[in-house]
Amino acid sequence: MNEQTTILICEDDTAINKLLSITMEVAGYRYRSVTTGKQCIREIVREEPDVLLLDLGLPDMEGVEIIKKVRAFSDFSIIVISARGEETDKVMALDAGADDYLTKPFSTEELLARLRATYRRSKAATKETGQEPTVFSNGWLSIDFLAQEVLIQGEKVHLTPIEYKLLVLLANNLNRVLTYQFITCDIWSYNETDYAALRVFATTLRKKIELDPSNPKLIQTHIGIGYRMVKLDA
Helix, strand or coil: CCCCCEEEEECCCHHHHHHHHHHHHHHCCEEEEECCHHHHHHHHHHCCCCEEEECCECCCCEHHHHHHHHHCCCCCEEEEEECCCCHHHHHHHHHHCCCEEEECCCCHHHHHHHHHHHHHHHHHHHCCCCCCCCEEEECCEEEECCCCEEEECCEEECCCHHHHHHHHHHHCCCCCCEEHHHHHHHHHCCCCCCHHHHHHHHHHHHHHHCCCCCCCCCEEEECCCEEEECCCCC
């Protein structure tokens, strides 16, 4: 990310809005800031940003409503920054289409790190030419989608159909938190709510793909929310 990257800040708290604006300026990003949901939508339509930093508790509309409206026509990155730390709020925002969720109070260093990670995932997705990649690589993990084969450090491992579907879903949403509900609905194709079963499959999958299952690096658990596959260094 650089000075050509545009950040849209939507925050009605004057002090936090100023903090976010100063942080973006010092980090060298172009930014615009608004304080209401209506202003946010207008700015997005006028000039689509690269990343939206969004507060949920706006004076004129809920942040989740903004996320849903935006996701109807665009897939740019959205990071929620909110004082609402309840799991239900995080799940609602992530299910609506947010890429990440940062709870107030927060450090500017963590915010910038989250912003960089989210933007990298977004840019990687936009580089696709329309032809689906046939091989996915992340650290020691490789997935051959055509052959439906999974390799760990070059060695083939056997996965059950559910384990494979879970792995592919996480890989196709690299660095993005997927909620339990999103995952179960995708894997079982209906509103499955047996999250205990999902946790079992996640555990058995980790045993097969992690170098140290007791200290997993590939698949990160967000307690009470869901799972994320982390982008590892090559």
